[in-house]
Amino acid sequence: MAAAADPQLLPQAILATKREGGAWSRAQLGALVQGGLSAAISRPQLGAALAFALCRGMSDEETVGLTEEMVNSGRRLRWPAGGGPLCDKHSTGGVGDKVSLVLAPLWASLGLRVPMISGRGLGHTGGTLDKLEAISGLRVDLNEAEAARCLDSVGCFITGQTGALAPADGLLYALRDETGTVPSIPLITASILSKKAAAGVERLVMDVKYGSGAFMRTDAEATALAESLERVGAGLGMQVRCALTPMSTPLGRTIGNALEVREAVETLAGGGDPALRALTLRLTAALDPALEAPAAAALDDGRALAAWRGMVRAQGGDPDAPLRGLDAVKQSLVRAPADGYLRRLDALPLGQAAAALGAGRAVAGAPVHPGVGLELLVVEGEALSAGQPILRVWHDEVGLEVAQSLIAQAVEIGPR
Ligand code: URA
Numbered sequence: 001m002a003a004a005a006d007p008q009l010l011p012q013a014i015l016a017t018k019r020e021g022g023a024w025s026r027a028q029l030g031a032l033v034q035g036g037l038s039a040a041i042s043r044p045q046l047g048a049a050l051a052f053a054l055c056r057g058m059s060d061e062e063t064v065g066l067t068e069e070m071v072n073s074g075r076r077l078r079w080p081a082g083g084g085p086l087c088d089k090h091s092t093g094g095v096g097d098k099v100s101l102v103l104a105p106l107w108a109s110l111g112l113r114v115p116m117i118s119g120r121g122l123g124h125t126g127g128t129l130d131k132l133e134a135i136s137g138l139r140v141d142l143n144e145a146e147a148a149r150c151l152d153s154v155g156c157f158i159t160g161q162t163g164a165l166a167p168a169d170g171l172l173y174a175l176r177d178e179t180g181t182v183p184s185i186p187l188i189t190a191s192i193l194s195k196k197a198a199a200g201v202e203r204l205v206m207d208v209k210y211g212s213g214a215f216m217r218t219d220a221e222a223t224a225l226a227e228s229l230e231r232v233g234a235g236l237g238m239q240v241r242c243a244l245t246p247m248s249t250p251l252g253r254t255i256g257n258a259l260e261v262r263e264a265v266e267t268l269a270g271g272g273d274p275a276l277r278a279l280t281l282r283l284t285a286a287l288d289p290a291l292e293a294p295a296a297a298a299l300d301d302g303r304a305l306a307a308w309r310g311m312v313r314a315q316g317g318d319p320d321a322p323l324r325g326l327d328a329v330k331q332s333l334v335r336a337p338a339d340g341y342l343r344r345l346d347a348l349p350l351g352q353a354a355a356a357l358g359a360g361r362a363v364a365g366a367p368v369h370p371g372v373g374l375e376l377l378v379v380e381g382e383a384l385s386a387g388q389p390i391l392r393v394w395h396d397e398v399g400l401e402v403a404q405s406l407i408a409q410a411v412e413i414g415p416r
Pocket of ligand 1: 189
């Protein structure tokens, strides 16, 4: 084995390199990733390597090498040559963030190809796949041939990650979670970009969120992540463009699976919440400023909606069927306790409230309820009178008290 031939590739030497503040060679990164997957490097050794990487940092060159080794740990999807550029958008996760549902068909309607591999929600942020499953019959477990057919016929698909794509990321991410080493910018960069590169993406727009409801709490952290993603993307031959967007208040008017699909469809039909439409167009401009005006036109003239309907059908769903779960739940209003101005509508407790109602999950793999969630009836800064409805809660009996107390924490009413 290579590891035995070169003492620098022994696990102890790999650990010592980073512990002493050195740079990992490409061969060491390969040995780390392959050794982790084959168990030639033990879990404690891998955990220590991640901890040293978090504390000592990694150069861009090391991060490019790590990302490539993670891509090489699995399959690399290849799409037929000759179509539009292969584009994708990825968000670091927010509350009420349904932009992917709008952007994939919108970009497809402009002639781009969008092979979107998405995830499920965990904690207070929702997952695109959970949202799509509110559509009757729609499948998010497409195999490669089915995904290729969608890309060819409609220009886009949104499906789940299979274990075959960057399997090293699955291993490293789980260990990072266990060892408290998630917040390392190089490790986050490699994790995100390895999955995109393995999916064959050529041009990526990253929506890097900051604020109370986001993974990165400050805009300085978000800027550092954005710069790392752009530089490492370039090193991989992928065009990565980042937009930094605040996530201190939810995006749009809804939080919850079917409710968010309904809102995304309103935006695809040229209406919907102005903030959601604006972010959709801003992310399109980040991909290519020349596409912003055509994208606005495609939202307004029905092309984006037609692409959405095509994507839903191609994935086995019925775009005309009632969304799952909405009929099965009750609706209750939360009213303003006093006159004043809505000073704050905090994303984090609202995301947690929707999750408590059953829209999200606390542990990976748990089921979610498609119909429960929150509908925001006012926006930050609005003048309110006592008794005015500020939120509609779509719920059954699960988690209602917890959600009500979180909603009370999220809402601050006071003088202007
Ligand atoms: N999203 C990812 O895919 N990986 C990370 O490490 C963080 C966010």
